[in-house]
Amino acid sequence: MSEALVGTPITGNDRPSKAFGKDRTCREEVCETRLSIYNNGKYCSLHEPMSVPRTRGKKIA
């Protein structure tokens, strides 16, 4: 049969969708912060264990 799909021109510009899901919330149960679809972490910025809080004026030797 005809394989030509009319009406949908392929521009060759297929962008990669780097979304991780829409309805993900922070893994911390008490936290209901919705994660960004571009945030591949499991926690919001507040509970993200990887994020080291800035130690102002305190130098860690």
Ligand SMILES: [Zn+2]
């Ligand atoms: Zn959180």
